[in-house]
Amino acid sequence: MAxxxxxxxxxxxxxxxxxxxxxxxxxxxxxxxxxxTIVIPPPNVTGILHMGHMLNNTIQDILxxxxxxxxxxxxxxxxxxxxxxATEAKVVAKLKSEGIEKSDLTRAEFLDHxxxxxxxxxxxxxxxxxxxxCSCDWDRTKFTMDxxxxxxxxxxxxxxxxxxxxxxxxxxxxxxxxxQTTLSDEEVIYEEKQDLxxxxxxxxxxxxxxxxxxxxxxxxxxGDTAICVNPNDERYQSLIGKTVIVPVCGxxxxxxxxxxxxxxxxxxxxxxxxxxxMNDKILGEKHELNIIDILNPDGTLNQFxxxxxxxxxxxxxxxxxxxxxGLGVLNKTETIIHKVGTSERTHAVIEPRLSDxxxxxxxxxxxxxxxxxxNSDNIKFFPKKFExxxxxxxxxxxxxxxxxxxxxxQQIPAYYYGEGIEDFVVANSKIEALELAKKASGNPNLxxxxxxxxxxxxxxxxxxxxxxxxxxxxxxxxxxEEFKYYYPTNDLVTGPDILFFWVARMIMAGYKFTDKQxxxxxxxxxxxxDKQRRKMSKSLGNSPDALKLINDYGADGVRxxxxxxxxxxxxxxxxxxxxxxxxxxxxxxxxxxxxxxxxEINDQAQPTESAVALKWYAAQFDxxxxxxxxxxxxxxxxxxxxxxxxxxxxxxxSWLLEVVKPAYGQPIDRETYNDVIKLLENNLxxxxxxxxxxxxxxxxxxAKRSKDQALIIADWPKSHGFDNAxxxxxxxxxxxxxxxxSLRKAQQIPFKDQIExxxxxxxxxxxxxxxxxxxxxxxxxxxxxxxxxxxxxxFRIGSxxxxxxxxxxxxxESEIVQLKDELKYTxxxxxxxxxxxxxxxxxxxxxxxxxxxxKQKEADALDxxxxxxxxxxxxxx
RNA sequence: GGGCGCUUAGCUCAGUUGGUUCAGAGCACCUGGUUUACACCCAGGGGGUCGGGGGUUCGAAUCCCUCAGCGCCCACCA
Numbered sequence: 001m002a003x004x005x006x007x008x009x010x011x012x013x014x015x016x017x018x019x020x021x022x023x024x025x026x027x028x029x030x031x032x033x034x035x036x037t038i039v040i041p042p043p044n045v046t047g048i049l050h051m052g053h054m055l056n057n058t059i060q061d062i063l064x065x066x067x068x069x070x071x072x073x074x075x076x077x078x079x080x081x082x083x084x085x086a087t088e089a090k091v092v093a094k095l096k097s098e099g100i101e102k103s104d105l106t107r108a109e110f111l112d113h114x115x116x117x118x119x120x121x122x123x124x125x126x127x128x129x130x131x132x133x134c135s136c137d138w139d140r141t142k143f144t145m146d147x148x149x150x151x152x153x154x155x156x157x158x159x160x161x162x163x164x165x166x167x168x169x170x171x172x173x174x175x176x177x178x179x180q181t182t183l184s185d186e187e188v189i190y191e192e193k194q195d196l197x198x199x200x201x202x203x204x205x206x207x208x209x210x211x212x213x214x215x216x217x218x219x220x221x222x223g224d225t226a227i228c229v230n231p232n233d234e235r236y237q238s239l240i241g242k243t244v245i246v247p248v249c250g251x252x253x254x255x256x257x258x259x260x261x262x263x264x265x266x267x268x269x270x271x272x273x274x275x276x277x278m279n280d281k282i283l284g285e286k287h288e289l290n291i292i293d294i295l296n297p298d299g300t301l302n303q304f305x306x307x308x309x310x311x312x313x314x315x316x317x318x319x320x321x322x323x324x325x326g327l328g329v330l331n332k333t334e335t336i337i338h339k340v341g342t343s344e345r346t347h348a349v350i351e352p353r354l355s356d357x358x359x360x361x362x363x364x365x366x367x368x369x370x371x372x373x374x375n376s377d378n379i380k381f382f383p384k385k386f387e388x389x390x391x392x393x394x395x396x397x398x399x400x401x402x403x404x405x406x407x408x409x410q411q412i413p414a415y416y417y418g419e420g421i422e423d424f425v426v427a428n429s430k431i432e433a434l435e436l437a438k439k440a441s442g443n444p445n446l447x448x449x450x451x452x453x454x455x456x457x458x459x460x461x462x463x464x465x466x467x468x469x470x471x472x473x474x475x476x477x478x479x480x481e482e483f484k485y486y487y488p489t490n491d492l493v494t495g496p497d498i499l500f501f502w503v504a505r506m507i508m509a510g511y512k513f514t515d516k517q518x519x520x521x522x523x524x525x526x527x528x529x530d531k532q533r534r535k536m537s538k539s540l541g542n543s544p545d546a547l548k549l550i551n552d553y554g555a556d557g558v559r560x561x562x563x564x565x566x567x568x569x570x571x572x573x574x575x576x577x578x579x580x581x582x583x584x585x586x587x588x589x590x591x592x593x594x595x596x597x598x599x600e601i602n603d604q605a606q607p608t609e610s611a612v613a614l615k616w617y618a619a620q621f622d623x624x625x626x627x628x629x630x631x632x633x634x635x636x637x638x639x640x641x642x643x644x645x646x647x648x649x650x651x652x653x654s655w656l657l658e659v660v661k662p663a664y665g666q667p668i669d670r671e672t673y674n675d676v677i678k679l680l681e682n683n684l685x686x687x688x689x690x691x692x693x694x695x696x697x698x699x700x701x702x703a704k705r706s707k708d709q710a711l712i713i714a715d716w717p718k719s720h721g722f723d724n725a726x727x728x729x730x731x732x733x734x735x736x737x738x739x740x741x742s743l744r745k746a747q748q749i750p751f752k753d754q755i756e757x758x759x760x761x762x763x764x765x766x767x768x769x770x771x772x773x774x775x776x777x778x779x780x781x782x783x784x785x786x787x788x789x790x791x792x793x794x795f796r797i798g799s800x801x802x803x804x805x806x807x808x809x810x811x812x813e814s815e816i817v818q819l820k821d822e823l824k825y826t827x828x829x830x831x832x833x834x835x836x837x838x839x840x841x842x843x844x845x846x847x848x849x850x851x852x853x854x855k856q857k858e859a860d861a862l863d864x865x866x867x868x869x870x871x872x873x874x875x876x877x
Numbered sequence: 878g879g880g881c882g883c884u885u886a887g888c889u890c891a892g893u894u895g896g897u898u899c900a901g902a903g904c905a906c907c908u909g910g911u912u913u914a915c916a917c918c919c920a921g922g923g924g925g926u927c928g929g930g931g932g933u934u935c936g937a938a939u940c941c942c943u944c945a946g947c948g949c950c951c952a953c954c955a
Contacts, residue, residue, distance in 0.1 A: 645903085745909065
């Protein structure tokens with residue numbers, strides 16, 4: 001039965017994925033072997049596979065598969081994140097398209113819709129990961145809102161509250177008027193924007209003049225409660241303590257002094273709006289100013305917005321500017337470029353806003369987390385450069401705002417028993433809360449119905465930060481077997497964009513709740529960009545369809561394509577051509593296999609060239625395995641792949657197979673065949689983590705395998721130490737072969753015409769290796785001669801000179817030109833070497849070994865020049 | 878505004894402690910090819926004064942200074 005010369009991935013991939021699943025190879029249970037654990041960075045439950053996921057999960061799968069081969073009990077825990085704000089936004093949008101407003105629904109009704117959405121679309125991304133070949137332990141699939149995951153989150157909140165680390169605060173927060181929720185500082189993206197800077201005159205109450213302030217947000221004038229100047233600003237000394245009248249609303253506010261104000265900026269006069277600016281809030285507290293909040297949650301103006309009430313802030317800004325102009329108090333406007341905070345999710349402009357929120361104190365949590373990364377090797381970052389970023393953030397932490405004004409997520413377990421803002425208790429359940437509330441309120445007759453749970457939910461990251469612990473139920477049940485066996489996990493693979501959101505917080509959680517690091521190594525992938533270095537995004541439409549890529553190039557091809565150009569931490573400039581290269585590699589291996597399987601076997605003696613080439617490849621393989629292991633140890637996956645790629649393509653296919661390949665139609669001897677098969681199998685093993693489908697297919701097609709002999713659970717090859725001398729000799733062989741090929745090409749001697757080589761000088765290649773050369777270059781013989789041969793082509797390798805007598809006309813002219821070029825170069829080289837050697841300070845200061853080498857170079861160069869001159873002379877006659 | 882990092886072949890990147898093998902790899906490019914496993918191939922080849930300038934050193938892609946360009950992170954500049 002003929003095997004196709006094209007490798008067809010789609011059918012094969014499905015077949016082996018099903019086979020692996022059916023045989024439970026991905027599933028892990030604690031046993032005697034050491035554990036190797038990875039928890040997946042849980043993708044959003046409603047997400048679909050994009051290039052970032054492809055890269056990230058390919059890397060994880062490579063690590064997991066290699067660990068499995070190396071005899072670890074490999075466990076890769078998959079799962080999804082409920083992604084409260086992102087998912088809620090999607091559900092709201094979907095409902096809206098069906099004519100339903102969120103505000104028309106009760107919380108319970110809305111959550112029903114959200115769960116339905118989750119059940120319908122959640123997990124799509126996990127199915128897509130299977131297409132990529134990911135060997136996750138699917139029996140362990142988790143969701144951040146699974147019952148026991150929720151319980152872990154609530155327990156954590158309660159414990160931290162009881163410890164005094166969680167508190168409630170009326171604070172300035174980042175308000176997303178579109179999603180109508182707060183955002184953490186990390187969720188705010190600052191973008192440069194051109195805006196108008198408005199200069200507005202405020203009349204002094206005593207009619208003695210006016211002060212001019214500059215603002216980019218004139219609508220906030222309505223919330224002004226003071227004007228502030230620098231006490232050292234001579235221009236305004238006399239005004240401090242006076243009163244001005246706010247334009248439009250006519251409120252009287254004081255002029256105060258604080259050295260916070262920058263004399264140089266704008267007019268040196270700052271309006272203070274404590275409700276809508278972080279610094280103004282601080283100044284407001286310091287100077288005991290009133291707070292006037294002019295905004296509704298949706299970003300429109302409220303009753304303090306006077307006749308602008310109900311207008312959106314952007315609209316109101318223009319209207320107020322017009323009115324100010326009409327009143328003649330709009331002194332001037334300028335355009336400025338400044339940074340504006342926008343929501344990471346909705347891209348709405350963030351409004352600083354005062355509100356009641358829950359916060360987590362970070363200071364104590366940070367200390368051990370900082371120590372683990374920077375001062376011990378408990379946690380290592382790859383690449384290391386991200387440790388700097390980490391330190392910077394960890395030493396400038398602010399308390400974490402963990403409440404969100406959303407419905408989708410873990411509802412905050414605070415229960416109010418009275419109207420007062422402090423009339424609440426925090427408990428794991430409403431039942432428990434009731435008991436606490438009875439005590440707290442002093443009312444023993446309190447009922448469940450009178451308890452009202454805080455409406456907010458927790459920030460998504462407040463569940464994700466527990467992920468490596470909670471997937472093994474380590475919060476609720478820290479003594480359980482699995483948690484003790486799998487935790488701490490080994491490697492975390494993620495993008496640097498969530499270093500703070502997630503990685504740092506997991507480390508803090510790890511030390512806080514388990515006294516251990518949650519993982520040992522963190523591998524940061526780069527961002528996937530397109531060829532023009534643009535981020536891949538939906539709006540640009542530059543993100544390829546992941547499943548189509550797999551379909552076109554095969555999962556193995558795509559995996560190789562992604563890996564080839566993705567050094568850790570470096571952005572990956574994605575290009576289909578890389579996947580094409582991966583597909584080409586698959587095809588190459590496929591055809592090598594086809595060649596081998598096509599051979600007929602007999603019992604003739606093994607040719608000497610086959611024997612030595614096989615020995616050489618075995619050595620070369622061992623050397624490569626050591627190199628590949630080293631690359632993996634340093635998390636240089638692309639380098640590990642490239643080493644494998646060159647080993648298989650160049651050394652195995654182009655050299656070994658070409659040497660052992662019998663003439664067309666001829667059989668191969670059994671010994672060589674068996675060795676080739678063994679070496680092929682070793683190749684499959686080291687390639688398997690990168691190209692799991694292709695390798696399993698060939699592995700199984702090559703020999704009938706029982707269930708416990710599948711490649712996925714084979715053993716990772718060990719290096720036994722390798723014959724370096726043989727590798728060195730073979731390098732000479734390669735060079736001689738290459739030179740002879742060049743000669744053939746230059747002189748247009750077809751391969752079918754045999755040539756012979758005379759060797760002058762020292763020649764230490766074994767007969768076996770000479771046989772290799774003969775086979776590859778159609779050489780009749782290679783004999784050592786006492787005299788140089790005139791009128792022959794020549795080349796030189798090391799201290800040995802090779803001559804090829806040719807029968808036909810030799811292109812003497814071109815040979816002379818070539819020799820002259822070489823002579824010129826060598827003369828220049830000699831000059832520089834002699835320059836060095838005549839420098840007394842070099843001879844005196846450089847290490848002896850270096851000087852010796854230079855002297856040898858000089859001698860070699862002189863020798864070569866002599867030879868070249870003679871050759872030119874001879875040829876020129 | 879503060880901090881970190883980058884600049885090496887047309888492209889994407891390696892270059893561990895300054896010194897044989899240090900100027901490399903893959904891709905792309907050019908030339909040739911029934912050497913019947915593979916044209917998703919084979920063979921051969923060209924290509925860089927290591928961003929500019931200065932310094933330290935016997936010796937610098939590698940260390941120092943400076944200039945230019947780029948990127949990232951943090952920060953409340955109205």
